[in-house]
Amino acid sequence: MTDTQALIENRPPSVAHLFLERIEATPDAEAYRRPVPSASGQGPDDWESLTWRQAADRVFGIAAGLIDLGILPEERVALASNTRLDWILSDLGIMCAGAANTPVYPSTNAEETAYMLSDAGCRVLIAEDAAQVAKARQCRADLPGLAHVVVIDPAGAEPAEGDPEGWLLTLAELEKRGAAHLEQHPEAVRERIAALRPEQLATLIYTSGTTGRPKGVRLRHDAWAYMGRAIHATGLVEPQDVQYLWLPLAHVFGKVLTAGQISVGHITAVDGRVDKIIENLPVVRPTYMAAVPRIFEKVYNGVATKAREGGPAKYRIFRWAAEVARAYAKTSQENFRRTGTRSVPFALAAQHRIADVLVYAKIRQAFGGRLRACVSGASALAPEIGYFFSGAGIHILEGYGLTETSAANLVNPGEAYRTGTVGKPLPGTEVRIADDGEILLRSPGVMEGYHGQPERTAEVLESDGWFHTGDIGELSPDGYLRITDRKKDLIKTSGGKYVAPAEIEGRFKALCPYVSNILVHGADRNFCSALIALDGPSLLDWAKEQGMAGKSYAEVVDDPRTVEMVEGYVRDLNAGLQRWQTVKKFRLLPRDLDVEHGELTPSLKLKRPVVERQYKDLIEEMYEGAREA
Structure with a gap:
């Protein structure tokens, strides 16, 4: 058995177990960074760090607080918040209490929120702020099982007339309640973690969907433990890495990154404010970052527009540099595929050096200057944009996965990446192409099924575990997958x-x-x-x-x-x-x-x-x- 196989096959039952392993292995290492207002109240934010031990103290407080509220294993706790450190700590607290997280996008309207919370049977909602509390209050009549709302930022979120006693409390109060519970029952959280089974429900996540009403996807604890270990096994992420995480954590792509981080043990800087990305990158100076294609498109368009504003000469230089980048990327990737080296003709290399000074170096600095690679997923990246960034030294590793398969199923293998493909399967994942061109996947990350919809489950999930993705694709002889389109x-x-x-x-x-x-x-x-x-x-x-x-x-x-x-x-x-x-x-x-x-x-x-x-x-x-x- 190889080290990779051993890492996958000997995985623990849940991410909660992975979290305990991480705390024991590197308790005083930096785990997370989050922005806080600068001391002067002006200029860019400062960044505050938490070690794994400090993160564990908060996670255990949240978990014990939920246990004290009477939350039982596999009962659902909804989480409606933008991406922030409290989201990650709350998610871990839910899992360590043995409960199942139902993530909700904070932009979801009250009617859709009520549908998801009702369909999931949520007992508790952890809400980011007064706006999310107001939505819960608006549809409370439709949610008789919702016993408590926990608010992260309590400003403006006061108890209102008609609220049941104890219905609204703050996250700080929940953690205080948890600390008191642990004084009486010191092993309460560890006992819940020890009792977790691989097949137990960890996440009931609703597909945002491009058509129809969202479906609840049931993901087991083992699915996330597998994802954490599989990401670790790729070797793409290292303990010394710094990740900048801004993706929506209510989306499966964002959530899977947290599992990978816990397994590997690197630092993650967390800030979901999209309007702060440009400001944060030179401060955080990440070594890797995940994004959706629209972000790379906006950066590309922004660079092109700025060059055009600089006048005809500057715009001509940019267009020339863009073509050089694409030619350089295509040639070097093709040569690497054939020979294992990224050699390019002398004339192209010379042009590339000039373009690097004039254009590419500035783009890399805008990303913080240390970016080793980006991971792109959730939808297709236009190959010509991918080649541009590749040639400019921003290496975009396209990947592929779905909510129903825990997000990460294929990714480009580091230096051997090929723009226009979504790479190769993660260790432990199988891929095949059906007769009609549809991509089928099988792995420990595949869902248990759609919540309360066995007929819909049977439409996409075969009895032997193969999942029908609905995407059309082609496999190269050496195992790289190219997505050509959605079947529908x-x-x-x-x-x-x-x-x-x-x-x-x-x-x-x-x-x-x-x-x-x-x-x-x-x-x-x-x-x-x-x-x-x-x-x-x-x-x-x-x-x-x-x-x-x-x-x-x-x-x-x-x-x-x-x-x-x-x-x-x-x-x-x-x-x-x-x-x-x-x-x-x-x-x-x-x-x-x-x-x-x-x-x-x-x-x-x-x-x-x-x-x-x-x-x-x-x-x-x-x-x-x-x-x-």
């Missing part, structure tokens, strides 16, 4: 041609620095069309150059000059496509797509049916008078 998203035109919209959309994002979101449409039509939403800040900066300063986003989008500008990028897109793939018509949307209007999931995936429904008139307008084949 493939377009069949009225002429009988199949089109993968995600591929076209990804190409356009790499070409147009002003695009934010694009939806390619064409099912049962005789040509493809597109709805295009532009990035507000980039667009308005461009508008100033065109003499449209002071105009709103909607006014700029309506201007013929904007349509003409986008049309140029659509022509560039079409030049690289097959005839049946080309976008014959497009419409610019009056605003960007967002989570608040239900057009994007919280992980920024496009909800195609919602967008197509909302902008049905624009779609029909593009096909008026068109002859259907």
Whole structure:
């Protein structure tokens, strides 16, 4: 048995056990960093550190507090909060109490929150602030089983008339209650952990879903213990690493990173404020970071826009440097695949050195200057954007997984990464391609099933453990997986041609620095069309150059000059496509797509049916008078 196999096969039953191992192994090592307001109250935040021992004291206090409230093993505790250290400590406290966490995005409205808490049968809700408490109070009549709400930031969250006695308490009060419980029962938490079984429910997480109502995915304790050990076994993350974690922890991608960290023992700096990313990176100086593709797209578009604002000469330099980066990345990756070395021709290497001084070094510094690699997941990264960052020295390791499979199933293997693929399976994960091209997965991370929906479970989970992902893909002879599209998203035109919209959309994002979101449409039509939403800040900066300063986003989008500008990028897109793939018509949307209007999931995936429904008139307008084949 290899060391990797031993690490996986000898995994403990739960992340709670992993946590105990970590506390015992490195109690005084730094575990977490979190931002706190600077002493002066001005300028950037300071950062406060917690050791593993200090983190354990809080986790045990939360766990014992939940036990004192009467929470039993596998009972559900909801957690509605943005990404912050309290989220991680609360999640660990829930698991160490033997209960099951039901994460809720804080942006979820009261009706949807009530549905999830009711469907899960939650006994306690840990809420971030007064706004989350207000939602719980609003739908309390629909949640008779919700006995307590614990608020992390109590400002403005006071008990209200009609609240049952003891219904609302603060996280500090819960921890104080836990400390008192431990004085009477010192081994209470360790006893709960010792009693945990691998098959016991650890997380009931609801898919944000691109269609329909969310489904509750039942993930066992063993699934997270496996993920922690499997990430550890890849060797991609090391004990001396510093991770910057800003991803939504209510999303399975964010949550799996916490399991990997506990197994490996590295430092994680936690701050979920997306508007602070640019400010935090040079301060945290991470060695690795996970993100969704939209973040890399925004960085790329931002760099391109800034170069354009610098004048024609600066923009020409950027465009040249971008092409050099892509050529360098493609050549070095191909040579590594064939020979095991990243050699490139002398002339290209010389161009790359010049471009590095002029462009790439500044991009790396913006990421903190120490970034060894980024992991990208949750949706597809446009290959041309991936190649740009690869050539600039920001190595993006694309990975793949689903909520139903505990998030991490495949990832690119470090130095041997290949842009445009999602890499190879994690140790202990199996992959195969069905006859119709669908990707099937099997691993200890696969869900137990959908909560209370055996029929829906049977549709995707076979009796021998193979999970049907709904994605279409191809495996290379040496085991790299490439995702081509969602099975349900493939377009069949009225002429009988199949089109993968995600591929076209990804190409356009790499070409147009002003695009934010694009939806390619064409099912049962005789040509493809597109709805295009532009990035507000980039667009308005461009508008100033065109003499449209002071105009709103909607006014700029309506201007013929904007349509003409986008049309140029659509022509560039079409030049690289097959005839049946080309976008014959497009419409610019009056605003960007967002989570608040239900057009994007919280992980920024496009909800195609919602967008197509909302902008049905624009779609029909593009096909008026068109002859259907």
